[in-house]
Amino acid sequence: MSNLQPNDLFQNISALLDNARKKMVVAVNQTMVITYFEIGRMIVEDEQKGENRAEYGKALLKDLSAHLTEKFGKGFSYSNLKQIRQFFLIYSKGQTPSVLFAIQQSPAANFNLSWSHYLKLMRxxxxxxxxxxxxxxxxxxxxxxxxxxxxxxxxxxxxxxxxxxxxxxxxxxxxxxVEKPKDLIKDPYVLEFLGLSEKPNYSENELETELIDKLEHFLLELGTGFTFVARQKRITFDEKHFKIDLVFYNRILKCFVLIDLKIGELKHQDLGQMQMYVNFYDREVKLNDENKTIGIILCQDKSEALVRYTLPEDNEHVFASKYLTILPSKEDFINILNSDNGKIS
CATH class of the missing domain: 1.10.8 (Helicase, Ruva Protein; domain 3)
Known part of the structure; x- marks a missing residue:
C-alpha cells in the first residue's frame, strides 16, 4: 500500500506534468529552429542556380512566401523567409566543411534556444x-x-x-x-532595473531596499552562482556593532560575498571597513572547506589611485566598482568602459 498522502500525490504528478510540458516546449522550439536552418539551406542552394542571384533570390522568396502561406498559413512572409535565409548564412559562415556537415547531420546538438533568441542573436x-x-x-x-x-x-x-x-x-x-574572485567582478554594475533615474537624490537605505525588492534582477546582474543570505547583517566584537548591507553566497567559488553600498564618492575608510568585514567572515563565519570571503563596494564614483594605494598590492578579495542607475547610450557606454574609471581595480 502506498505511503503517499493525497496532497503528495497531487504535487508529484503536478511536478511530472510541469517537467513534461517544459520538455515539450523545448522540443517544439528546437524542431522549429532546426527546420528553419534546413529551409534556409534549401533557399540558398536554390538561389545559387540563378544568373542574377539578387533578383532571382528576391523573386524566389516572394513566390515561395505566397505558396507556403497558402498551404501552411502565417509564419512564411517575405520578411520571415529573409530572416530564415539569413539564419542559415550566419550560422554556416566561417565553418569548415566537416563542422558544417556535422551541423546539418545533427543540428539539435547546435541549436538549443528559441527562434526568438536567434532573431536577436543574428543582429x-x-x-x-x-x-x-x-x-x-x-x-x-x-x-x-x-x-x-x-x-x-x-x-x-x-x-x-x-x-x-x-x-x-x-x-x-x-x-x-568563474575560477577566481576577480572573475565575478564587473565594473560598472548596471542597476537600471531599480527605476531610480527619476530621483535626483536617494539614500543608501533606499538603494538597498530597491535592490532587495528587485532581488531577482539584481542576482541576474551579479552573475552566475549567487544566492541571497542576509540584509543588514550585524557583526559584533569588543561591544561594537557593525552592519553589512548585503550578504550573498557564491556556490561556484564556495565563498561568502559581502556588498556595501555607498552614495557619492568612495573614501579610503570605506575600503578599510570592507577589509575588516572580510577578515571577520574569514575568521569567524566561513567553514574550513569554504574559500576566502569576497568584499565588493558599490559606489557612484571612485578614484583608481585611492583604491590602488589603500588595498594591498596582492589584493584578490576586496573590490570597488561603480554602479549606474540608467542604461547609457551606446557611445557613452563605450567611453565609460574605455576610461580609466571603467577598469577593475
Missing part, C-alpha cells in the same frame, strides 16, 4: 560576442527579455575589459568561467 555582428550571448543564454536559461537586458547592459564588453586576447576568445567559446 549581433561580432561573432565572438554573438557566441558568448548564445552560450550564456543556454547556460543560464535566459528568457528573451533577459538576453536583451544583458546585451543592452554590455555584459560582454564589461567582462572583456580586463581580459587579454586569449581570455576574450575563451569567453566566446565557453562563456563566463
Amino acid at each position: 549581433i555582428k561580432d561573432i565572438n560576442e554573438r557566441k558568448f550571448y548564445e552560450i550564456e543564454s543556454f547556460k543560464n536559461n535566459w528568457s528573451l527579455r533577459e538576453l536583451q537586458r544583458q546585451y543592452d547592459s554590455a555584459l560582454y564588453a564589461r567582462l572583456s575589459l580586463s581580459k587579454n586576447k586569449e581570455e576574450i576568445i575563451q569567453l566566446s567559446e565557453k562563456g563566463q568561467i
Whole structure:
C-alpha cells in the first residue's frame, strides 16, 4: 500500500506534468529552429542556380512566401523567409566543411534556444560576442527579455575589459568561467532595473531596499552562482556593532560575498571597513572547506589611485566598482568602459 498522502500525490504528478510540458516546449522550439536552418539551406542552394542571384533570390522568396502561406498559413512572409535565409548564412559562415556537415547531420546538438533568441542573436555582428550571448543564454536559461537586458547592459564588453586576447576568445567559446574572485567582478554594475533615474537624490537605505525588492534582477546582474543570505547583517566584537548591507553566497567559488553600498564618492575608510568585514567572515563565519570571503563596494564614483594605494598590492578579495542607475547610450557606454574609471581595480 502506498505511503503517499493525497496532497503528495497531487504535487508529484503536478511536478511530472510541469517537467513534461517544459520538455515539450523545448522540443517544439528546437524542431522549429532546426527546420528553419534546413529551409534556409534549401533557399540558398536554390538561389545559387540563378544568373542574377539578387533578383532571382528576391523573386524566389516572394513566390515561395505566397505558396507556403497558402498551404501552411502565417509564419512564411517575405520578411520571415529573409530572416530564415539569413539564419542559415550566419550560422554556416566561417565553418569548415566537416563542422558544417556535422551541423546539418545533427543540428539539435547546435541549436538549443528559441527562434526568438536567434532573431536577436543574428543582429549581433561580432561573432565572438554573438557566441558568448548564445552560450550564456543556454547556460543560464535566459528568457528573451533577459538576453536583451544583458546585451543592452554590455555584459560582454564589461567582462572583456580586463581580459587579454586569449581570455576574450575563451569567453566566446565557453562563456563566463568563474575560477577566481576577480572573475565575478564587473565594473560598472548596471542597476537600471531599480527605476531610480527619476530621483535626483536617494539614500543608501533606499538603494538597498530597491535592490532587495528587485532581488531577482539584481542576482541576474551579479552573475552566475549567487544566492541571497542576509540584509543588514550585524557583526559584533569588543561591544561594537557593525552592519553589512548585503550578504550573498557564491556556490561556484564556495565563498561568502559581502556588498556595501555607498552614495557619492568612495573614501579610503570605506575600503578599510570592507577589509575588516572580510577578515571577520574569514575568521569567524566561513567553514574550513569554504574559500576566502569576497568584499565588493558599490559606489557612484571612485578614484583608481585611492583604491590602488589603500588595498594591498596582492589584493584578490576586496573590490570597488561603480554602479549606474540608467542604461547609457551606446557611445557613452563605450567611453565609460574605455576610461580609466571603467577598469577593475
